[in-house]
Amino acid sequence: MSIKHALMGxxxxxxHHGYELKASLEEQVVPLSSLNFGQIYSTxxxxxxxxxxxxxxxAQEERPDKKVFALTDAGHRELRxxxxxxxxxxxxxxxxxxxKLMLARSLAGLDGAQSAQGVVAAExxxxxxxxxxxxxxRFRAAEAGTPAEVxxxxxxxxxxxxxxxxxxxxxxxxxL
Amino acid sequence: MSIKHALMGxxxxxxHHGYELKASLEEQVVPLSSLNFGQIYSTxxxxxxxxxxxxxxxAQEERPDKKVFALTDAGHRELRxxxxxxxxxxxxxxxxxxxKLMLARSLAGLDGAQSAQGVVAAExxxxxxxxxxxxxxRFRAAEAGTPAEVxxxxxxxxxxxxxxxxxxxxxxxxxL
DNA sequence: CGCAGTATATATATACCGAGTATACATATC
DNA sequence: GATATGTATACTCGGTATATATATACTGCG
Numbered sequence: 001m002s003i004k005h006a007l008m009g010x011x012x013x014x015x016h017h018g019y020e021l022k023a024s025l026e027e028q029v030v031p032l033s034s035l036n037f038g039q040i041y042s043t044x045x046x047x048x049x050x051x052x053x054x055x056x057x058x059a060q061e062e063r064p065d066k067k068v069f070a071l072t073d074a075g076h077r078e079l080r081x082x083x084x085x086x087x088x089x090x091x092x093x094x095x096x097x098x099x100k101l102m103l104a105r106s107l108a109g110l111d112g113a114q115s116a117q118g119v120v121a122a123e124x125x126x127x128x129x130x131x132x133x134x135x136x137x138r139f140r141a142a143e144a145g146t147p148a149e150v151x152x153x154x155x156x157x158x159x160x161x162x163x164x165x166x167x168x169x170x171x172x173x174x175x176l
Numbered sequence: 177m178s179i180k181h182a183l184m185g186x187x188x189x190x191x192h193h194g195y196e197l198k199a200s201l202e203e204q205v206v207p208l209s210s211l212n213f214g215q216i217y218s219t220x221x222x223x224x225x226x227x228x229x230x231x232x233x234x235a236q237e238e239r240p241d242k243k244v245f246a247l248t249d250a251g252h253r254e255l256r257x258x259x260x261x262x263x264x265x266x267x268x269x270x271x272x273x274x275x276k277l278m279l280a281r282s283l284a285g286l287d288g289a290q291s292a293q294g295v296v297a298a299e300x301x302x303x304x305x306x307x308x309x310x311x312x313x314r315f316r317a318a319e320a321g322t323p324a325e326v327x328x329x330x331x332x333x334x335x336x337x338x339x340x341x342x343x344x345x346x347x348x349x350x351x352l
Numbered sequence: 353c354g355c356a357g358t359a360t361a362t363a364t365a366t367a368c369c370g371a372g373t374a375t376a377c378a379t380a381t382c
Numbered sequence: 383g384a385t386a387t388g389t390a391t392a393c394t395c396g397g398t399a400t401a402t403a404t405a406t407a408c409t410g411c412g
Contacts, residue, residue, distance in 0.1 A: 002371065005272075009279035012286060019388050029278060032269045039372055041389065046370080062379060064388045083280055083290040086302030087272045091310070093208045093329050096181075096263045102205060102325065103185035104259060110188060114259040126262030134267070148350050149278065153269050156343045163339035167332045174324050178396065195363050215397055217364065222395080240363045240403070 003035065003043050008071060008079045011053060015070040018044055031150045032137075044069055052078055097123050097168075101175060116175055124168050131161045179211065179219050184247060184255045187229060191246040194220055207326045208313075220245055228254055273299050273344075277351060292351055300344050307337045 006029045010021055022040050026033075044067075047053045052075035058066040071079070100119045107113040114122075138154045182205045186197055198216045202209075220243075223229045228251035234242040247255070276295045283289040290298075314330045 004370095005279075006275055009275070009283065012279075012283055017388080019386095028282075029275055030270045036373060037389075038374075038391080042391095043371085060388085064378070064390095066388070080289065083276055083283075083295065084298065086298045087276070091306065091333055093333065094206045095329060095332060098325075098329055098332070099182055099185070099205055100259055100263070103181075103188075106204075107185065107188055107259075113256065119259065122260065122262045130267065149274075152343075152347055152350055153271060153274055155346055156271060156274070156340075157267055157269065159339040159343050160336065163335040164332075167328075167335050170331055171328055174328055180396095193363080195361095212398060213364075214366080214399075218366095219396085236363085240365095242363070 003039060004047065005079065005082050006030075007040070007043060007047065007069075008052065008075055008082075011069055011071040012076065012079055015068045017058075017066040017068045019066075021069075031146075032153060047075070051075075097171075101171060105175070117172075120168055120172050120176070124165065127161050127165050127168070131158055131165075134158045134161065179215060180223065181255065181258050182206075183216070183219060183223065184228060184251055184258075187245055187247040188252065188255055191244045193234075193242040193244045195242075197245075207322075208329065223251070227251075273347075277347060281351070293348075296344055296348050296352070300341065303337050303341050303344070307334055307341075310334045310337065 003025065006025055007021055009029075010016060010024050016024070018037070018040050021044075022035055022037060025035055025040075044053065044055075048055060048069070051072060053069045053071055055067045055069045058068050060066060097119070100114075100123075101116050104114050104116040104119045108115065134154050134157045138151060141151055141154065179201065182201055183197055185205075186192060186200050192200070194213070194216050197220075198211055198213060201211055201216075220229065220231075224231060224245070227248060229245045229247055231243045231245045234244050236242060273295070276290075276299075277292050280290050280292040280295045284291065310330050310333045314327060317327055317330065
């Protein structure tokens, strides 16, 4: 997920400069993770290059000027179009675990190569650990009074992990 | 998923040049999708820079020389280590749909903004369509006698889509 | 039949782009 | 001396598009 539309979304509510935007994003949009300034600034540059935002400089005493960005009309249109269109996760028929399984099978017999069973076992163990981590994060979030929306991100993480675990079972049936 | 370890895996079975490797990858490792030559060659260059592979030139008449790559000892070690370690998908607590939902809510009321309900509905529709696509691919694969392993990739795709649909239900409960 | 034109296979290299990380540069405040 | 305010630059990595050659195979037309 790129940060591009997140920036546009914040700018739809009014002009802001990069430093502010970073803080808002971390609070509202990607809670539980953090961003890099370089990413914010270069994304804003690209948005400006593409005519989706403009900036004006606001002078300050004893500090670098602020670059206050605002969404252009084209930016508003683009944002609305993006909100209306479903996410474009392109099916993704390549998968690292699958690759490991294929390689483990074809390399069977070579010096100290991992077996396909071993791969499945390692992945399963790791996934269970992650599932546990997520559960803990969720518990801590509940304690800290984290808003329900944020917990949704954790829900998604565990649903994904569960799906992956189911898939590992299926792999075992088919391959072993 | 990067192509780096896939290349190393193929080279573990013997030396090959870029052009061959591309074909093997498409056949064995990322069936159902295709690769770009630039990616193969630049990944091989990086592997060589990092001491994981070496190449020697094999002259040919009337054609460019082949660059035949072979896995180094360090490469073998790295490959085995990678095969032993579980996939490192880092939990990923950012999600495009979540972003859309947050923005739809906070922009509610602005000019022609999409509602959160609308976002969920659009995502759901798109996911069902994809699920249908996957089912069709699966059917065609079965007809074409596609190996069972390849079908596993389709299984993963549908398990993921189902998990995502469940999550959308959950979003609706929490947000609407 | 022959020939021109076109697609495809063999083989690599380069330029470019977007996303993300690391780091440098300033100053003020706690 | 750490932390907050503010921006900029260089770099890496994964990936796409395109340029550069040549050989072979197919296709249609006169």
